[in-house]
Amino acid sequence: MQDAFAILLAAYHPSIRLLGISTVFGNAALEKTSQNACSVLTAIGKSHSIPVYLGASQPLHRPPIHAPTDIHGESGIDGTPLLPKPLVGPDLSLPAVEAAALALRAQPPGTAWVVATGAFTNAAALFQTYPDLIPHVAGLSLMGGAVGGGFTPAVMGTVAGVPRVGNWTQFAEFNVLADPEAAAWIFDTVALAGKTTLVPLDVTHLVLATEEVQKKMLVELLFFFAKTYRDVFGIMEGPPLHDPLAVAAVFPGMGADDIPFYDADPVTGARERYQVTVVTDGTIEEAHAGLKETGRTVVRLLSPGEEGVRIPRGLDIPKFWNVLEECIERAEDVVGAAL
Template sequence: MRLLKKDAFALLLAAYHPSLDLLGVSTVHGNASLEQTTSNALRILTAIGRPDIPVHPGAAKPFCRAAVHAPGIHGSSGIDGTDLLPEAHVPAIRKPNAVLAMRHAIMDQPADTVSLVATGALTNVALLFATFPETVSHVKGLSIMGGGIGDGFTDAQGLRKGGGNETDWAEFNIYCDPEAAGSILPDELVAKKTTLIPLDLTHQAIATDSIREKLLHGRQSGPPSTLRTLFHDLLTYFARTYSNVFGLKAGPPLHDPLAVAVLLSEEELTINDGEGERWHVEVVTDGVHSARSEEHGQLGRTIASSVSERGTGGIRIPRSFDKARFWDLIDDALTAAEDRLLAQ
């Protein structure tokens, strides 16, 4: 399976799971500025021993809005919490631009072999599908970490009443560029190939104290490696901000790697998708980015309605997954990265 993607733990899993082939990374505005997220991606790939994976800077702002960032959760850099990140060995690739690079990476491979994974704002993906519509039919799938269904879908821990984490209604990635999300999620052809990983699912992947200790030490005795310490630092910082901002004391949810993990086979990770149920998803685009709730309203809210008949399209939204196996996959990826770094 081939895919394109970004973000620390998701990059780790995509780069080191044996059934995945990470073709490239496109960065986008979101947790921090485009310049910062591009630097972060390059430094993470260097840290895990995969500086060979190309990184293309993408959109610096949403379709028609100013960019918004999340320093209160991820720090001013977008990846605060550790001083162990190395400087990048290679620069980002600016020509061709990210959208054209994505098009080439997809169309250079046989049809139905490349999966797109989006763990940030959907601006790059929306621009790709709008500019090169032939990529929609060529890709095997699209996995999106974004949205929050909320009431009536699941009792996900830590969610607010409407399923959001940026506002009561909106998840941050969708809130960043709701127009981009609104151009993708309702599209019938795209929907048939899309798996949406909302907060309802990611808030089941809680990195508790015991899980963080497991990932820090792995299966080896002795002091933890620099790589494991780095990722433990990131989780510890995230745990602190999630506790302070959301009151989630058990540990932080690990959102992004789930968007990679759902691409794996049933033998590799069991996913419960409600016996094949599918969903129509709409995005609220009325409102403005604002700290005042009466101004942003329900901007960025994802509204899912069930598709009653199977085979009629709709988006896949998993309800649960094998949590123990998921954490084993992360641990296995850390071990594989350690082995590669030792061999270099």
């Protein structure tokens, strides 16, 4: 569901041209996540214009993990019969990394963004394989990680009575924990970190899908997630909408259809940038047992003027919902005209 909204926002926002989608292991196995992406494109009338490529089936240096079925369902996007069978399957002519490199090089320098809403494996592999693309792209936007410590007033939830920073272990968010080495490489690569935006759980949990916004084409998926977040995390206000925020964060924030994100000190107005360190020590099992903090993102505020990772503290939430609803309406118009 999260990826579905991210795809829809990218496909129908008037300021974005979605060049392609690379799938990655995560909510389910690669075969299923690829099927899901193709199904979403079919549902929104974009199956013939936006290609899907198969990305990484496992992390850089670890065995793959998948999100639990009580969050995303067996298929990774359970909870609705609305999504059709794909009209077009994945493009198997090129691996995702090579396809992404070709698409990015075809754009003018400083214009194209790479957005990762799952494990960061594809993004890390892309820039490791083609480091010349780091200065070429406009930026990298990542949904993942968690700061904690009151970074925002977001509801982070509790499990078994224990407050959490992460959503997979007490400290780790799923996308980072799924491939901590990929995340660490991105944040440790200074040239790339300086043009990276990280949208952590502290921000995504500000955008809760309350009853007022549970509507339109993907309403059944939102209801599925709403029950999950009540039952698993004890968050009663509604499910947070994570992945579309990584798409929204690439907008300049000045246009009529852009969504302002706030990345300045609320008192001084000074721009804030961060050094991000990922804990790679330990195994997933040790992290679950509370023995290690594997996958934790540790942030340090840099001195004014230093280049580092942009981590917004908030956004214009009503504007986000308005823009997303407008994108849904555009999709409905396209799909309706084709019927």
